[in-house]
Amino acid sequence: MQPLTHRGRLFACQSIRDVGDKMVLSLASAPAFIVERDETRCIACQVCVRQCANDVHYYDEVDGSVRSHDAQCVGCHRCVTLCPTHALTVRTNPLEFRPHANWTGEALRNIYKQAETGGMLLTGMGCDQPFRIYWDHMVLNASQVTNPSIDPMREPMELVTYLGAKPERLEFRPEMVSAGEDGERPSGSCMALTTEASPQLELQVPIMFSAMSYGSISLNAVLSLARAAEAAGTYYNTGEGGLHQALYPYGAHTIAQVASGRFGVHPQYLDTAAALEIKIGQGAKPGIGGHLPGEKVDLDVSRTRMIPAGSDALSPAPHHDIYSIEDLRQLIYALKEATGYRKPVSVKVAAVHNIAPIASGIVRAGADIVAIDGLRGGTGAAPTMIRNNVGIPIELALAAVDQRLREEGIRHRASLVVGGSVRNSADIVKAIALGADAVYIATSALVAMGCHLCQRCYTGKCNWGIATQDPYLTKRLNPDMGARRLTNLLRAWSLEIKEMMGGMGINSVESLRGNRDHLRGVGLNQVELDALGIKSAGF
């Protein structure tokens, strides 16, 4: 019998370790990716070995070469990106089940995995299923001949957006001037505004970073968002992770969440933030709570959330003091009372079937901002079946809500912020034309910081230093560099938004808001066009 080579022995050990005492029935543990190493380029520098938290690469000391355990690869491209000689390629494993339109490979692999573990399927980031992306079926208008377009390079173009309740009407009184010993008299020519504005958030760009908690992402990632929000004149959102001491200096650019677990909600938290957001739901997992496993609650996370280290951080599915719109009003006003009516209160909900009346109720409950998160919104961890099957696309939800609030005459009483997959500046222009005041971005922001959407955030092994608390990994994301990349993204999108607005002959984002005449549908049926409240292209 031929003796095993070292290489052969290692592979044998590996496969035994993988299989363990499981009954081998499936391709569930077959590699999802194949790591190809060009041996003519590889210099065995082991950068890949050090970079991979999933232990895909290892150095074989006997034959002095670097090898891979493909089964552990999640396809995050960290090694491919950092390999100095470009020796690595990661490909999807072409190993396929017999083609079946109904029983796809994914459907089978999921069953094998659940038969082995008895657990719910878990995933990260937004819905990866091929639902129709309505942004891509709407096109924008531009001025030709009959009205002039505007050149944003030469002419002022206003993107400043104010979020908060707008007054019903403006009231004035005659301005008084001193009349010597007689006291004061009306000036006769000037009027003074007497209407008091509700608290507003001023955004230099109609884009905010949506809720991502410290715990689900690293402190360096949150710091990057906070610094970028400050630099760009906008806001980031704490999620339900509390406010780490390092984030207090960015309070003026912080929206602090109050969610069902009330983690880290204490007097200084309420004082420091610029606005508060009651989190009812999230697009990736409408109707279910959150669950940060105990092993991720290290000392720092425990201090920030104000919970014991090592214990599960459970966010119940509902707020247990909110079972109705009246109860929601109670919490909104509790927060307003707690902050002296100086801060806008936002309510974030997931886009679900009856979103229009729900949003109407939220506005009537006294929210200054209604944030709606669509079906494709991201997450650090969600059950796969929930992420992929619950909720509705944000485009349809936004159109329905804006329409409903206008019909009820209450659209001015709250600003509308939408998220749940805004991928580029055109999505933003379309969202505003459909009726949004501003958008929330999260996945786009993570991608700007290096995320490659491997969808394994829940493992805590993010090689890009984003969705992890491992200090060896988190130091890979320098918060100043992260902030610079995010600020660049916002600048680039602002330039594009201005170009698109200028092309339409619009010089202020105010004039674009709810201006659906600038949208046309392509490849949509009449029901979809009606739901979006837009005409078909050609009309």
Next chain:
Amino acid sequence: MPEQRLTDTVLTAPEGVHVVEQVVLESRGVPYRELNARIHGLVEEGVSAIRLNGLIGQRYIGTNLRHPVHLTIDGVPGNDLGAFMDGPTIEVLGSAQDGCGNTMNGGAIIIHGSAGDIIGHSMRGGEIYVRDSVGYRVGIHMKEYESMRPVIVIGGTAQHFLGEYMAGGILIVLGTNLGSGVAHPSHYVGTGMHGGAIYLRGRVDTNLVGKEVGQMPLGPEDHLILQRYVGEYCRYFRADAEALLRGPFTKLAPLTKRPYGRLYAY
């Protein structure tokens, strides 16, 4: 609103009964926003005791107050009494409604009567004493953190979902209104609990207890906890500590800090 300053005795100041200068606000019919703004204004001025007369359902009294001020409420405060508060002592000479002590950080609320639902929701510190009974979901998601350990003591009984999702702190239910041999009426006690302890005096039907909690024997530390907080209860409401401490007490505590650790397929 009518306002006067007079000298009065405060029953339950931390040092015991003593005499202070007190501002009395005639609160009947005053909207909560105005009333709370006045309370905050007085506290900023340095007033150490305020008495609210004729309160009928005004919400958010004492919300986010952070000074060790003593509020006496003659009447029925509305929902969210003392929400987010950190330091004051609120004494209610009557019953309280829902959400009292919501996400409270420190201080004390003493209720000479009954209280409604979700008392002490997510409270992180401070103490709540209710002379009589309480409604549903009391102590839900209470949590402790470093030296902060919230406490709720209820003289009578609680409705269902007592201490649900509890992540820390102490919940004591004395069952003084239970007939002899009658079990506590609360169902799903401690469902999803993963921290802290619940002490129930009198008979407990184990079928009604959440599956994440177990009955634990009382150790010397538990007896110290009971002596301290049942003692406080008796001091506030002039009850017989010796009789109440005779028990018997059942201690409920979580079986694991990770009740939902094996839910996922990875």
